Amino acid sequence: MERLLDALAILSLALLVIVLRSLRREHIRVEHSVSWLAASVALLALSRSRALLERFSAWLGLHDASVALIAIILVVFLGVFYRYSRIVSGLKDMNITLTQRVAILEHKLQRQHEEAQDKP
Amino acid sequence: MITGRTLLIIPAYNEEGAIASVVREVRETLPDLPILVIDDCSTDSTIDQARMAGARILQVPFHLGLGGCVQAGYRLAHEFGYDQVVRIDGDGQHDPRDIPRLLDTLARTGCEMVIGVRSKESGGLQTHLIRRIGIHFFRLILRPILGRSPSDPTSGFVAVNRRALEVFGRSFPLEYPEIETLVVLQRRRFRFEEVPCRMRRRMAGRSTITALKSVYYVIHVLLGVFVNILRFDGRPRKGPA
Numbered sequence A: 001m002e003r004l005l006d007a008l009a010i011l012s013l014a015l016l017v018i019v020l021r022s023l024r025r026e027h028i029r030v031e032h033s034v035s036w037l038a039a040s041v042a043l044l045a046l047s048r049s050r051a052l053l054e055r056f057s058a059w060l061g062l063h064d065a066s067v068a069l070i071a072i073i074l075v076v077f078l079g080v081f082y083r084y085s086r087i088v089s090g091l092k093d094m095n096i097t098l099t100q101r102v103a104i105l106e107h108k109l110q111r112q113h114e115e116a117q118d119k120p
Numbered sequence B: 001m002i003t004g005r006t007l008l009i010i011p012a013y014n015e016e017g018a019i020a021s022v023v024r025e026v027r028e029t030l031p032d033l034p035i036l037v038i039d040d041c042s043t044d045s046t047i048d049q050a051r052m053a054g055a056r057i058l059q060v061p062f063h064l065g066l067g068g069c070v071q072a073g074y075r076l077a078h079e080f081g082y083d084q085v086v087r088i089d090g091d092g093q094h095d096p097r098d099i100p101r102l103l104d105t106l107a108r109t110g111c112e113m114v115i116g117v118r119s120k121e122s123g124g125l126q127t128h129l130i131r132r133i134g135i136h137f138f139r140l141i142l143r144p145i146l147g148r149s150p151s152d153p154t155s156g157f158v159a160v161n162r163r164a165l166e167v168f169g170r171s172f173p174l175e176y177p178e179i180e181t182l183v184v185l186q187r188r189r190f191r192f193e194e195v196p197c198r199m200r201r202r203m204a205g206r207s208t209i210t211a212l213k214s215v216y217y218v219i220h221v222l223l224g225v226f227v228n229i230l231r232f233d234g235r236p237r238k239g240p241a
């Protein structure tokens, strides 16, 4: 269990560092880094609070705190993934609308161009 | 008779073998009908063929999918003030001589959408078994939702009026639109009618719906139908309309 918690601490620190680095290099936009940063900080805090974890797993009726830990990690990342599915869907909607608008505007321009040429 | 302002749209994706004759056939049959070919970033000469045959072109900047292109056509038609839009396939399967009958039915019945369906004389659908099973499956699913079972729910031969244009401009499926559209309409208490038509074989190329895609199609469309039922209050989705 100790080792598992240490591993989790290292992993969440690594996640934190990776996200911060990507932010600095502008690979991730600030607004999209928030859920990753929140997730890594939450997991780091969890890995340093063994008593809390044991109380939680007892409450769940589990004998093994590591199962509870893995369940929490899963829930945190499911939350992050869900958030990104929503973001991607929103972007796709905007993309479709934009694509259609561009096509329609191009078509209108083309028509105006033709009409101008037809006039002597 | 073609009355009011009517636009014909032809969604096309890599149809260089057929699109020119489709456009020419329409122009010979219905010389006054404006034709708009909606090209989905074809990688062949579809655009040139269509333009040379005398159609106007709507070109989307990246591959959108069939539904996205049809919706672009509906939005354009709405903006240009057209009263009705007919859609036919770009592969020559639909006979333009049937178009006036679709428009007549649209005007006469006052319904929002008319579907040209495969008539008995045209014989069965020339396609693989999986797709045929899928179509029967959807006819069963749609019966309780629509109150009747559409005889050819995947037909791409469709005429819609301005009320439908408004609704479809706001909400339209992106990939395989035909079946979901029926549910979108039903949620608005809109009606559709069917007109039996001669359906021919596609002139060139192959259907984009292969056996494997049929399975994906069924799952995708089933989900789409389900989602449309969940959106029972007909509210448009949040975000850009």
Ligand SMILES: Nc1nc2c(ncn2[C@@H]2O[C@H](COP(=O)(O)OP(=O)(O)O)[C@@H](O)[C@H]2O)c(=O)[nH]1
Binding pocket: B010, B011, B012, B013, B014, B015, B038, B039, B040, B064, B065, B066, B067, B069, B070, B088, B089, B090, B091, B093, B154, B156, B202, B206, B207, B208, B209
């Ligand atoms: N814009 C667009 N049109 C498509 C796409 N896939 C198919 N089409 C067109 O939609 C029509 C019907 O497609 P088809 O493959 O013949 O389907 P089927 O008749 O149901 O077997 C044809 O005019 C195709 O060119 C696509 O991804 N985008």
Ligand SMILES: [Mg+2]
Binding pocket: B089, B091, B093, B202, B207
């Ligand atoms: Mg076809």
